[in-house]
Amino acid sequence: MWDNFNRLVMANLHTLGVGLSVTGYVCFCAFALAVVLGAIACLVRLYVPFVRIVAIGYIEFCRATPIFVQLLWVNYVWPEVFGFPKSVLGAGIIALALQSSGYLAETFRSGIEGLPRGQREAGLAVGMSHIQILRRIVTPQVLLVMAPSIVNQMTVVIKSSTLVSVIAIPDLMYEALKLVNTWFEPIEILTSTALIYVLTIFLISILAKRVSDRFRNKFGLAAHA
Amino acid sequence: MWDRLRESLDLTLFWEYRAILLRGLLQNIYIFLAGAVLATVLAFVIGVARLNKHGTVRLFSTGYAELFRNTPEYVFLVWVYFVLPVIFSRLLATKVSFSPYVASVLALGISYSGFLSETVRAGILAVPRTHIEAAMALGMSRWMIMRRIIVPQAIRRMLPESLNQYVSLFKATSLVSLIAVEDLMYQVSMITVHEMRPLPLYTGAALLYCGIIIAAAQGIQLLSERWRQRGWA
Amino acid sequence: MHSPSPDARHATPKAGPIIRVVNLHKSFGPLEVLCGISFDVQAGSVFTLIGASGSGKSTLLRCLNLLEQPTSGEVYLDGKPMGFRIEADGRRLPDTAANISRMRSELGMVFQQFNLWPHMTALENVIEAPLRVKRFTRKEAVETGRHFLGKVNLLDKANEYPARLSGGQQQRVAIARALAMQPKVMLFDEATSALDPELTGEVLEVMRALAKEGTTMLVVTHEMGFAREVSDRVIFLHNGQIEEDGPPGVVFSAPKSERCRQFLSKVLH
Numbered sequence: 001m002w003d004n005f006n007r008l009v010m011a012n013l014h015t016l017g018v019g020l021s022v023t024g025y026v027c028f029c030a031f032a033l034a035v036v037l038g039a040i041a042c043l044v045r046l047y048v049p050f051v052r053i054v055a056i057g058y059i060e061f062c063r064a065t066p067i068f069v070q071l072l073w074v075n076y077v078w079p080e081v082f083g084f085p086k087s088v089l090g091a092g093i094i095a096l097a098l099q100s101s102g103y104l105a106e107t108f109r110s111g112i113e114g115l116p117r118g119q120r121e122a123g124l125a126v127g128m129s130h131i132q133i134l135r136r137i138v139t140p141q142v143l144l145v146m147a148p149s150i151v152n153q154m155t156v157v158i159k160s161s162t163l164v165s166v167i168a169i170p171d172l173m174y175e176a177l178k179l180v181n182t183w184f185e186p187i188e189i190l191t192s193t194a195l196i197y198v199l200t201i202f203l204i205s206i207l208a209k210r211v212s213d214r215f216r217n218k219f220g221l222a223a224h225a
Numbered sequence: 226m227w228d229r230l231r232e233s234l235d236l237t238l239f240w241e242y243r244a245i246l247l248r249g250l251l252q253n254i255y256i257f258l259a260g261a262v263l264a265t266v267l268a269f270v271i272g273v274a275r276l277n278k279h280g281t282v283r284l285f286s287t288g289y290a291e292l293f294r295n296t297p298e299y300v301f302l303v304w305v306y307f308v309l310p311v312i313f314s315r316l317l318a319t320k321v322s323f324s325p326y327v328a329s330v331l332a333l334g335i336s337y338s339g340f341l342s343e344t345v346r347a348g349i350l351a352v353p354r355t356h357i358e359a360a361m362a363l364g365m366s367r368w369m370i371m372r373r374i375i376v377p378q379a380i381r382r383m384l385p386e387s388l389n390q391y392v393s394l395f396k397a398t399s400l401v402s403l404i405a406v407e408d409l410m411y412q413v414s415m416i417t418v419h420e421m422r423p424l425p426l427y428t429g430a431a432l433l434y435c436g437i438i439i440a441a442a443q444g445i446q447l448l449s450e451r452w453r454q455r456g457w458a
Numbered sequence: 459m460h461s462p463s464p465d466a467r468h469a470t471p472k473a474g475p476i477i478r479v480v481n482l483h484k485s486f487g488p489l490e491v492l493c494g495i496s497f498d499v500q501a502g503s504v505f506t507l508i509g510a511s512g513s514g515k516s517t518l519l520r521c522l523n524l525l526e527q528p529t530s531g532e533v534y535l536d537g538k539p540m541g542f543r544i545e546a547d548g549r550r551l552p553d554t555a556a557n558i559s560r561m562r563s564e565l566g567m568v569f570q571q572f573n574l575w576p577h578m579t580a581l582e583n584v585i586e587a588p589l590r591v592k593r594f595t596r597k598e599a600v601e602t603g604r605h606f607l608g609k610v611n612l613l614d615k616a617n618e619y620p621a622r623l624s625g626g627q628q629q630r631v632a633i634a635r636a637l638a639m640q641p642k643v644m645l646f647d648e649a650t651s652a653l654d655p656e657l658t659g660e661v662l663e664v665m666r667a668l669a670k671e672g673t674t675m676l677v678v679t680h681e682m683g684f685a686r687e688v689s690d691r692v693i694f695l696h697n698g699q700i701e702e703d704g705p706p707g708v709v710f711s712a713p714k715s716e717r718c719r720q721f722l723s724k725v726l727h
Contacts (some may be wrong), residue, residue, distance in 0.1 A: 060435075064434065064436075064438035064439045064442065065434050065435045066397070066400075068400055068410065069410065069427075069430055069434050072410070072430075073428060073431045076417075076423040077424050077428055080423075080424055081229040081424065116571070121525055121573060122574070122635075124525060125569075126563055126635065126636070127559045127560060128586075128590060129559050132590050132591075136586065141576070144577065158297070159296075159299075160297075162297040162299040162300050163400075173299065177303070186307040186311065190300070191304065193300060197300055198292060198295045201296075201297075202291070205295070218619060218621075219621060220620070220621025221577075
């Protein structure tokens with residue numbers, strides 16, 4: 001089995017590596033976009049009087065639709081209706097971002113609503129504007145308190161990214177499946193791929209947890225689910 | 226753009242094929258039910274094992290939970306379908322193969338048992354120590370305490386979160402089309418090839434899932450609220 | 459200009475009262491918490507509000523800096539109306555957010571729960587508003603911050619996070635934070651109520667010192683000893699109305715209102 005391993009996996013390490021870097025790129029862009037969209041949706045939902053219905057609808061849709069379904073929908077329907085995304089890469093990133101933005105919006109909302117009222121009042125009392133309070137008082141605390149949920153969403157993005165192989169984005173899963181289809185030897189390739197994913201996700205979540213725990217202990221901020 | 230939008234929201238095509246699509250959805254539901262049962266059983270075993278007094282047992286069960294919480298569902302699904310039969314074949318020296326259904330149920334069940342085991346563990350831990358101590362002080366046996374005090378309360382505390390997990394499990398059944406199970410998405414792809422009109426079909430599928438999940442989530446909310454009012458969870 | 463002047467005397471002799479409250483009403487839904495409150499506060503005086511829980515003391519204070527919106531009535535800070543402006547033709551219009559923020563910065567508030575920002579050090583808490591609201595340079599802000607931290611005897615804790623400070627220390631930092639904006643009036647909303655008894659002393663000490671310097675202070679408190687010693691005027695609130703109003707000597711020894719008498723007898727034994 002070991003020479004199989006060498007023949008199949010080690011020899012193709014470069015290809016798999018490139019695939020992994022594509023995965024990394026897709027996940028990074030998707031998560032960044034998700035944070036932006038989620039923050040906007042959350043703020044609109046909380047503070048903008050009429051449009052908040054749209055925000056609520058958006059959030060519910062993003063959370064309720066399976067990622068696979070969203071992926072196919074964005075990839076096949078959006079270009080016809082909206083004119084973008086123009087590439088499968090864009091479709092993959094947008095779909096992943098959509099999914100996570102829903103959860104992140106709810107996470108941010110939970111954080112904002114959980115913030116003691118007095119924190120904002122102290123800002124108001126010294127004459128800070130609402131924007132200043134949001135930027136300097138609310139956002140840092142929400143990010144710190146909700147860090148575990150946010151880190152969890154990061155791992156969800158990485159796990160969901162395996163699906164973008166279906167629309168022919170050359171990520172790690174795509175390359176692995178291509179190898180399997182070329183060599184018809186699934187064991188070593190798929191097991192290795194699975195392990196790569198597991199290890200990557202595990203390491204990232206441990207690292208992120210470590211960093212966020214250190215900050216939270218420094219500020220004495222309570223843990224949140 | 227607007228007529229394209231109208232076209233994608235024009236669900237008559239979806240309605241036309243409703244028989245086939247519903248049959249596909251039924252596959253999702255069957256796999257969901259079977260997977261949920263498997264996941265629940267495994268979750269209890271692992272969840273309880275994580276609280277076992279032997280360190281090794283705890284280590285292995287925690288390893289199990291961590292492994293499956295960090296494994297992408299799609300990767301695991303493919304692995305169970307392609308690799309596991311080969312491993313069994315070699316071990317048992319006979320040809321083993323899984324039908325896509327079996328592979329789906331196994332993969333999703335095991336995958337989600339990781340998450341659920343955490344819920345089970347949290348539920349058991351959430352039973353206040355004082356309740357257990359009171360029972361011990363009254364002379365109840367370990368087994369009786371487990372059965373009459375811990376399990377009922379633990380299950381109540383687990384319910385809201387585990388229901389959310391089940392919803393996630395149902396969403397994950399959408400993946401099974403990728404190993405050729407003739408579920409909803411599979412049928413949608415087939416019809417698209419036939420009709421060459423992806424807009425209403427994919428949009429319809431998205432809205433259908435969306436509708437089911439939102440309805441389920443609302444139902445769970447209502448139930449959780451009612452349980453909370455009764456002082457259950 | 460922006461240069462801070464330490465130890466600014468807040469009591470610049472002016473003709474009118476520094477705070478004027480006219481017929482203030484506040485309802486929360488059907489519940490009317492303030493039922494027509496009117497009083498004046500002179501610059502440099504210490505004004506204490508006492509009363510049972512639910513009498514509306516905190517609500518009254520919070521209406522002064524518009525953390526609560528009065529249902530009707532007016533508040534004037536140094537002659538200028540708070541929360542609304544009067545047009546040339548005499549019409550009343552709600553004030554802009556920017557104006558409200560500016561006027562709030564002229565009132566300093568100290569909260570019962572301190573409300574220090576946990577992700578900033580003590581010094582950063584104190585300089586945040588001078589930096590962002592008054593647009594001090596960093597150097598000026600830090601100078602001001604350190605000055606006022608020194609005033610509350612916490613200069614050595616300047617770089618500590620609130621999580622590491624005791625309740626009394628946190629409250630003193632909160633006082634420094636309010637003082638750093640050099641407000642015209644300091645509002646204390648039950649500043650010692652959330653503190654363990656042994657820690658109230660250090661905070662009351664600071665408040666006493668501020669009073670002696672001539673800071674205009676409005677204090678909601680249960681600390682009757684402090685109220686009696688330090689106030690120039692005491693108001694007893696009951697069910698949203700002023701039932702007793704006078705110098706501490708009179709209110710504490712010979713209150714006219716029966717309810718005030720009852721309240722004091724319960725609280726002072």
